[in-house]
Amino acid sequence: MPAVGGIPVGAPGREYPGNLTPFVTVTCIVAAMGGLIFGYDIGISGGVTSMDPFLKKFFPAVFRKKNEKASTNQYCQYDSETLTMFTSSLYLAALLSSLVASTVTRKFGRKLSMLFGGVLFCSGAILNGLAQAVWMLIVGRILLGFGIGFANQSVPLYLSEMAPYKFRGALNIGFQLSITVGILIANVLNYFFAKIKGGWGWRLSLGGAMVPAIIIIVGSLALPDTPNSMIERGQHDEAKEKLKRIRGVDNVEEELNDLIAASEASRLVEHPWRNLLQRKYRPHLSMAILIPFFQQLTGINVIMFYAPVLFNTIGFGSDASLMSAVITGVVNVVATMVSIYGVDKWGRRFLFLEGGVQMLICQCIVAAAIGAKFGVDGDPGHLPKWYAIVVVLFICIYVAGFAWSWGPLGWLVPSEIFPLEIRSAAQSINVSVNMFFTFVVAQIFLTMLCHLKFGLFLFFAFFVVVMTFFVYFFLPETKGIPIEEMAKVWKTHWYWSRFVSAEDFPNVEMSKEGQALKNV
Numbered sequence: 001m002p003a004v005g006g007i008p009v010g011a012p013g014r015e016y017p018g019n020l021t022p023f024v025t026v027t028c029i030v031a032a033m034g035g036l037i038f039g040y041d042i043g044i045s046g047g048v049t050s051m052d053p054f055l056k057k058f059f060p061a062v063f064r065k066k067n068e069k070a071s072t073n074q075y076c077q078y079d080s081e082t083l084t085m086f087t088s089s090l091y092l093a094a095l096l097s098s099l100v101a102s103t104v105t106r107k108f109g110r111k112l113s114m115l116f117g118g119v120l121f122c123s124g125a126i127l128n129g130l131a132q133a134v135w136m137l138i139v140g141r142i143l144l145g146f147g148i149g150f151a152n153q154s155v156p157l158y159l160s161e162m163a164p165y166k167f168r169g170a171l172n173i174g175f176q177l178s179i180t181v182g183i184l185i186a187n188v189l190n191y192f193f194a195k196i197k198g199g200w201g202w203r204l205s206l207g208g209a210m211v212p213a214i215i216i217i218v219g220s221l222a223l224p225d226t227p228n229s230m231i232e233r234g235q236h237d238e239a240k241e242k243l244k245r246i247r248g249v250d251n252v253e254e255e256l257n258d259l260i261a262a263s264e265a266s267r268l269v270e271h272p273w274r275n276l277l278q279r280k281y282r283p284h285l286s287m288a289i290l291i292p293f294f295q296q297l298t299g300i301n302v303i304m305f306y307a308p309v310l311f312n313t314i315g316f317g318s319d320a321s322l323m324s325a326v327i328t329g330v331v332n333v334v335a336t337m338v339s340i341y342g343v344d345k346w347g348r349r350f351l352f353l354e355g356g357v358q359m360l361i362c363q364c365i366v367a368a369a370i371g372a373k374f375g376v377d378g379d380p381g382h383l384p385k386w387y388a389i390v391v392v393l394f395i396c397i398y399v400a401g402f403a404w405s406w407g408p409l410g411w412l413v414p415s416e417i418f419p420l421e422i423r424s425a426a427q428s429i430n431v432s433v434n435m436f437f438t439f440v441v442a443q444i445f446l447t448m449l450c451h452l453k454f455g456l457f458l459f460f461a462f463f464v465v466v467m468t469f470f471v472y473f474f475l476p477e478t479k480g481i482p483i484e485e486m487a488k489v490w491k492t493h494w495y496w497s498r499f500v501s502a503e504d505f506p507n508v509e510m511s512k513e514g515q516a517l518k519n520v
């Protein structure tokens with residue numbers, strides 16, 4: 001199936017011939033770098049901000065507060081606006097640049113967007129690694145954020161246009177997997193770099209983002225244009241030759257014709273944003289906003305960004321904090337693989353509901369454990385070992401719950417429910433809402449920890465309850481339903497059917513399977 005807006009369209013169930021050629025392999029490597037660098041930036045900042053030499057140099061007030069152990073409230077030791085700005089500025093920049101990137105990607109091609117992303121990453125990493133003042137750190141993070149906006153917009157698009165159709169679903173969650181691997185690499189490097197004598201290890205942590213950045217730059221210069229973007233520019237013969245080389249077979253006629261048809265169909269869409277406001281798209285618009293909102297309100301990024309800071313706050317030494325972050329990083333990667341395995345077997349709803357209940361239980365236990373020890377004044381007294389083990393254990397079970405539900409499905413489900421005519425607009429909303437709430441959580445977490453104390457975990461637990469009910473009542477199962485027939489899940493839904501009537505999406509036929517969905 002060809003892809004528009006990164007998501008496949010075309011005749012359902014049709015298979016095109018094609019092999020895993022060197023072209024496709026290189027594409028996968030570059031795509032993996034895109035996810036990796038995003039994950040690396042998510043995971044690196046928390047570890048770095050728990051390193052004393054880094055704090056002493058850039059955030060001396062935080063450093064002082066942290067070391068006045070006897071009297072200070074532990075919950076508030078990291079509460080500093082500039083420190084939060086260091087972490088969260090990246091997401092605001094990513095939000096802004098992903099809006100610009102969509103135009104660059106469409107007008108000048110995926111390759112240029114990737115190159116742009118790579119160059120911005122590289123300069124951000126250099127500036128961060130060499131930083132002498134706080135402004136250099138923040139400007140560096142903003143450059144990284146711009147890079148992420150470009151890369152996250154263009155890499156998945158390039159990927160789904162180049163990948164043989166059979167591998168597209170797996171590659172979708174594969175991108176999420178490479179994000180989690182990036183987070184893990186950042187956690188492991190922080191652990192080792194923190195031990196470097198002389199206290200400059202944080203420079204290596206921050207500068208290390210250059211490695212995947214350079215691979216993206218080289219990759220974007222070496223990679224070919226996608227046949228889709230050649231077709232968009234009217235070069236049908238060249239596109240055919242390219243497709244033959246990419247797929248490694250001569251028999252590409254059928255795929256080429258579908259690509260041309262898809263390109264024409266997408267050109268006919270005149271007002272994607274205005275379309276989105278039509279009544280029949282109400283379920284899609286709701287999902288494009290609520291799914292990313294809920295994904296961030298699970299509170300996962302509190303762990304991803306600030307795990308070492310959090311572990312430090314609740315009484316672990318620096319080394320143990322960084323080690324615990326490595327442990328949660330491993331759990332995140334492994335549990336994402338469980339999702340890849342199970343998503344088409346057990347279905348999306350099962351994973352969402354199970355993951356929600358699992359996260360909820362863990363959040364309550366962690367809140368109780370921290371509350372019992374620290375109370376409201378933030379003074380832990382002596383912390384026994386069992387306590388540390390319980391907290392890390394339940395945080396790991398929580399991370400696993402996220403990593404096989406809201407983590408990958410928060411990206412997969414929106415990508416499969418939007419019909420072609422609103423796809424790119426709806427996907428932009430999805431990405432922007434995600435980045436916005438990532439920013440909000442990063443920005444307010446340390447202040448919330450200071451004020452809400454252990455209740456912070458209950459705050460996120462409340463949202464997990466809401467989102468789990470939401471999934472139960474409002475999210476239909478999308479497992480095994482061809483994208484082209486997705487409208488039937490709304491037409492047969494107890495609530496959404498009041499917005500989507502039988503006349504809407506007339507090309508979608510009601511099957512027995514569709515009727516059966518009524519009972520879901």
Ligand code: BGC
Nearest residue numbers: 042180301304332407408438
């Ligand atoms: C989320 C990120 C999060 C990551 C953790 C992604 O799906 O969008 O915000 O940090 O999962 O693995």
